[in-house]
Each structure stands twice: as C-alpha cells, then as structure tokens.
Amino acid sequence: MNALSAAPLRPLSIKLHPRDNVAIVVNSGGLPAGTTLDEGIELVEHVPQGHKVALADVPAGGAVVRYGEVIGYAVKALPRGSWITEFLVELPSPPELEKLPLATNVPPPLPALEGYTFEGYRNPDGSVGTRNILGISTSVHCVAGVVDHVVRIIKERLLPNYPNVDGVVGLNHLYGCGVAITAPAAAVPIRTLQNLAHNPNFGGEILVVGLGCEKLTPERLMPELSADAARENILTLQDERFSGFQAMVDGILEMADARLKVLNARRRETCPASELVVGLQCGGSDAFSGVTANPAVGYAADLIVRAGGTVMFSEVTEVRDAVHLLTPRAATEEVGRALIREMAWYDAYLASGQTDRSANPSPGNKKGGLSNVVEKALGSIVKSGTAPISAVLAPGERATTRGLVFAATPASDFICGTQQLASGMTLQVFTTGRGTPYGLAAAPVVKVATRSDLANRWHDLMDLNAGRVATGEATLEEVGWELFRLILDVASGRKKPWSDVWGLHNALAVFNPAPVT
Known part of the structure; x- marks a missing residue:
C-alpha cells in the first residue's frame, strides 16, 4: 500500500501489490482528468472513487492485475492514466479445481492469545450463546402468520414479566410443503431448519409450531425428540383439541410461557473467548472492501482463532475465483478436498440454472469499482485472515471444529446469514462499502464500513469505520x-450494534436447491 496522508485535497491512490498494474482512487468524489498521482501518472479522464486507474500501458488482451493476481484481460489497449471500467475487462477462466494444490502451504499455528473473555450464556449442550432468546421453530410456511401474531403478543404481554430474556424470534421460512421432500438436495433445507433450532442463542429450549399436513413433519424437523418430548415441544394447528383461532394462540402462548420461565432463570457468566462462534460476511461490497474492512476483519479473525474461538467465512461464488489461494492453507488434504467439493457442487448448481459465476457482482458492486467476480473474490477472502482452514461445512451443517472454518453458502446476504445461523454462528461481522441496513434477529450483526464517506453519512447504521x-x-x-x-x-451485551438499536432484522432465507413441486 502506498504511504497515504489524510489531507483532503491531496490525490490519494492505493496500489496493493508490487505486480499490480492498477491502483484505486481514494478521494471522495474521485479525481478529475489532469490530476497527477504520486507515481507521476497523469489521469487522462475523470476516475470515480474506488475505481481503477492504469499505472502502465496495457495492450489489448493484456492482463489487468490487482492483488498480485490477474483479474481479467483488457478488451482494448488501455493507456496509462486511463479509467479501467468493468466493460474494459474480460472475465478470465476460473481456477481448475482438479489441479489445485492441497495443504501444500499450511500456515503454522498462530501464537495463543490468552486472557480474553466475554459474558455469555452457557447451554446444556456445552455451547455458549451471546443472546438469551426464545426461538419458535416452524415446520412449514403456512403457520408463519400465526407465529408472527403470537410473537407480537409475547413481546407485548409476556416478555415484560421475564426481564432476563432478550427477545422472541419466529423462525419462519418458505420451506416445508409443495416441495420434493425426498430429493437429494432437500437435505440442505432440512438440516438447515433442524440446526437453526439448536443455535446457541436459543438456549436449548425447543418449541415447534406445525400445521399438521405438511411434508416436513415437525417430528422430522426434531428427530432427536422422544415421543414424550415431542408432545411437550410440538404443537400443530390442525390438532382437533383446538376450537378456533384463539385456542391455537392460547396453546402456543402456554408452551412459550413455560420456556420463558426457564430462559429467564439464566444469567450471563464469564466465558473464555474460545467459546465465540463468529460468522463473517460481505454485502454491498466495493473496491475498498479488500483494502480496508476485509483485511481488518481478517486480522480480528486471527485474534479470535488465536484465542481458541471459531470463525466461519462463506459465500462460495465469492471464494471460487480465489480458491487457489485457499486450498494450500487447508489444514489437511481432506479439508482441501472438501473445499473443492463445495466449489464443484456450486458450479454444477449454477450450471443447472443455466447461469454461471458471471451473474455476480451486483450493479452496486460495479458502481463501487469492482469489475467482476474475480476482483470481488480476491477482496472477499482476505476476511479469512492467515490461519489454517480447519474444516469445511456443507450448507446448513453445524460447526464441530474450532478455528477457521469455511461454511459453504450462497453469496446472498439473507441466505448466507440464515445458513451461518444454522451452522452455529452466534455473532456476525458484516462488511459493506455501498451500505445496507441488514440485520438478524437471532444474532447481533456488527457492520464495518469500508469507506469513511459511508461511515460518516450512515453514522447511526455503521458500527465501525475501517475507511480510516x-x-x-x-x-x-x-x-x-x-x-x-x-x-x-457486543457478545457480552455491553454494546448493541445499530441494527439491534433500531430493530432492523431481515427475514430468514433458507437455501433450497431442491425442486419445488
């Protein structure tokens, strides 16, 4: 990175790697034609903030290099000092999965970081939550309206009686019926819903509301329950004992009240930082994501791993084009093969929908200076820090290994957040350059701004400014x-992220790659 100054009028640019032949413009509003950068390069046209400027003449077909990697090929000759837009960079081929090195450059264990703690909620299964929440699981979307109705009543009438309970969340979703329940890919949404109910922030108190005729029966949603436990934890609206809507509502409230009593008896206790399970995600990324916020998150991820905790990074399409930099970091060849397995599965999934990775990035990503998914991926993976990758999870699987974990999810913010919750994430760190009010009701979300412009303008939505x-x-x-x-x-409840202050919480979005009938 070039030596920079905070002086507002000085032209600022960032070149990340000695091999790079592009830099990005830092200045708010961009820089006009005729501006001379530190390298002595004069801009031949206006270059917006975050966008790339050619540091050398690039011939037609020549490699455009950022992060020390080829992000594409020039569709025409690009003179030094010119603005390199998305339309001028041709997408390169992705890394060939069958040729990737496995566990060939495993980083040595990071030095232990001791003495750091947080105030969490210990659960009967040994996990630790950052929140004490009543979660109401649902087996089918048909009951979502009823659950929403009951949640409002619980918040108004019951929660004031239980001051130690942080809230109540209805785990509504669009799955459960009208689906090919036995299709191989149905394993993804089913295990996601099974594991969502066991997120550590719900304290092990299971309450399931079903309809009674759905394909995903409540018993299948909770296969670990005995017949007696099922009668105590599952309520179906079609049960003949209910006469009218109010009877259904009263039945759910009675079950909820019993669980609130248990949750209210719990207290935060001092837990080592090794009990943290932190999810990482990008959303509304820009060209600064891989320069400021994501590397800072990667540094914090290393600190959590050093403390013995668990960090999960995700978003397959925003890893795929940089996977060649990750498989050498796999702790074992088996972990490396699992990483390739998830990349190949997603390649096939996209192909079945007659699309490919070029559908990413979004228009906002491009407006923020990202030319294509290769550039986006190279900036995304730096969230993972420098630790060895200890495990790989298929979508919806629960993390059982500490350290740095790759949890395979789509790149969609809403689906990624839902899948990470199913994998056991109890707090999420979310980086953004364009800005988003995204949040989760089931876990706190700490949002990190990539640019000071965004952090200042959205001062009551961004929790940390990495633009500095x-x-x-x-x-x-x-x-x-x-x-x-x-x-x-935040994990201790001493601070609230802005999304929780305002109550900005997105709906759950379970990943369902299986057919809908």
Missing part, C-alpha cells in the same frame, strides 16, 4: 484490535 485505513488515519492492526474488542463487548 485508506487515508492513513489508522492501521489494519489498530482497526482489527478495535473490532476484536467490539466483538467481545
């Missing part, structure tokens, strides 16, 4: 430590 790295006001290490301490405070 681009202007030289802070180092990656400083922001990484700041984020780590913020994670401990």
Whole structure:
C-alpha cells in the first residue's frame, strides 16, 4: 500500500501489490482528468472513487492485475492514466479445481492469545450463546402468520414479566410443503431448519409450531425428540383439541410461557473467548472492501482463532475465483478436498440454472469499482485472515471444529446469514462499502464500513469505520484490535450494534436447491 496522508485535497491512490498494474482512487468524489498521482501518472479522464486507474500501458488482451493476481484481460489497449471500467475487462477462466494444490502451504499455528473473555450464556449442550432468546421453530410456511401474531403478543404481554430474556424470534421460512421432500438436495433445507433450532442463542429450549399436513413433519424437523418430548415441544394447528383461532394462540402462548420461565432463570457468566462462534460476511461490497474492512476483519479473525474461538467465512461464488489461494492453507488434504467439493457442487448448481459465476457482482458492486467476480473474490477472502482452514461445512451443517472454518453458502446476504445461523454462528461481522441496513434477529450483526464517506453519512447504521485505513488515519492492526474488542463487548451485551438499536432484522432465507413441486 502506498504511504497515504489524510489531507483532503491531496490525490490519494492505493496500489496493493508490487505486480499490480492498477491502483484505486481514494478521494471522495474521485479525481478529475489532469490530476497527477504520486507515481507521476497523469489521469487522462475523470476516475470515480474506488475505481481503477492504469499505472502502465496495457495492450489489448493484456492482463489487468490487482492483488498480485490477474483479474481479467483488457478488451482494448488501455493507456496509462486511463479509467479501467468493468466493460474494459474480460472475465478470465476460473481456477481448475482438479489441479489445485492441497495443504501444500499450511500456515503454522498462530501464537495463543490468552486472557480474553466475554459474558455469555452457557447451554446444556456445552455451547455458549451471546443472546438469551426464545426461538419458535416452524415446520412449514403456512403457520408463519400465526407465529408472527403470537410473537407480537409475547413481546407485548409476556416478555415484560421475564426481564432476563432478550427477545422472541419466529423462525419462519418458505420451506416445508409443495416441495420434493425426498430429493437429494432437500437435505440442505432440512438440516438447515433442524440446526437453526439448536443455535446457541436459543438456549436449548425447543418449541415447534406445525400445521399438521405438511411434508416436513415437525417430528422430522426434531428427530432427536422422544415421543414424550415431542408432545411437550410440538404443537400443530390442525390438532382437533383446538376450537378456533384463539385456542391455537392460547396453546402456543402456554408452551412459550413455560420456556420463558426457564430462559429467564439464566444469567450471563464469564466465558473464555474460545467459546465465540463468529460468522463473517460481505454485502454491498466495493473496491475498498479488500483494502480496508476485509483485511481488518481478517486480522480480528486471527485474534479470535488465536484465542481458541471459531470463525466461519462463506459465500462460495465469492471464494471460487480465489480458491487457489485457499486450498494450500487447508489444514489437511481432506479439508482441501472438501473445499473443492463445495466449489464443484456450486458450479454444477449454477450450471443447472443455466447461469454461471458471471451473474455476480451486483450493479452496486460495479458502481463501487469492482469489475467482476474475480476482483470481488480476491477482496472477499482476505476476511479469512492467515490461519489454517480447519474444516469445511456443507450448507446448513453445524460447526464441530474450532478455528477457521469455511461454511459453504450462497453469496446472498439473507441466505448466507440464515445458513451461518444454522451452522452455529452466534455473532456476525458484516462488511459493506455501498451500505445496507441488514440485520438478524437471532444474532447481533456488527457492520464495518469500508469507506469513511459511508461511515460518516450512515453514522447511526455503521458500527465501525475501517475507511480510516485508506487515508492513513489508522492501521489494519489498530482497526482489527478495535473490532476484536467490539466483538467481545457486543457478545457480552455491553454494546448493541445499530441494527439491534433500531430493530432492523431481515427475514430468514433458507437455501433450497431442491425442486419445488
């Protein structure tokens, strides 16, 4: 990275790697034609903030290099000082999965980080939550309206009696019936819903509301329950004992009240940072994501791993084009093969829908300076830090290994968040350059802005400003430590992220790659 100054009028640009032949413009509003950069390069046209400028003449067909990697090929000759737009970069072929090195450059274990704790909720199964929430699972979308109705009543009438309970969440979704329940890919939504109910933030108190005629029966949703336990934990609206809607509502409220009593008796206790399970995600990414926020998150991820905790990164399509940088970091060849397995599965999934990875990025990503999914992926994976990859999870699987874990999910913010919750995530860190009010009701979401412009404009939506790295006001290490301490405070309930302050929570979006009938 070039030496930078916070002076507002000085032209600022960032070149990330010695091999790069492009840099991105830092200045708010971009830089006009005729501006001279530190490298002595004069801009031949206006270049918007976050967008790339050619540092050398690039011939037609020549490689465009950022992060020290080829992000594409010039569709025509690009003179030094020109603005390199998305239309001028041809998407390269993805890494060939069968030729990837496995566990050939496993990083040594990071030095242990001891003495860091948070105030969490210990669960009967040994997991630790960051919240004490009543979760009401549903076996089919048909009951969602009823559950929403009951949740409102619980919040108004019951929760005031249970001050130690943080809230109540209806785990509504679009699955459960009208689906090919025995299709091989149906394993994804089914295990997702099974594991969602066991997220540590729900304290092990199981309450399931079903309809009674759905394909995903409540008993299948909770296969571990005995017949007696099922009678105590499952309620179906078609049960003949209910005469009218109010009887159904009263039945759910009675079951909820019993569980609220149990949850209310719980208290936060001091837990080592090794009990953290933190999910990482990008959303509304821009060209600064891989420069400021994501590297700072990667530094904080290393701190969590050093403390013995669990960090999961995800988003297959935003890993696929940088997977060649990850398989060498796999702790074992088996882990490396699992990573390839998830990449190949998703390649086939996209092909079955007659599309490919070029459907990513979004228009906003491109407006923020990202030319294609290769550039986006290279900036995305730096969230993973430098630790060995200890495990790979298929979509909806629960994490059982500590350390750095790849949890395979789509790149969709809503689906990724839902799938990470199923994998056991109890707090999420979400980086954004374009801005989003995204949040989750079941787990706190700490949002990190990639740019100071965004952090200042959305001052009551962004929890941390990593844009200071681009202007030289802070180092990656400083922001990484700041984020780590913020994670401990939020996990302890000492601080609320803005999404929780305002109650901005997105609906769950279970990944269903199986046919709908």
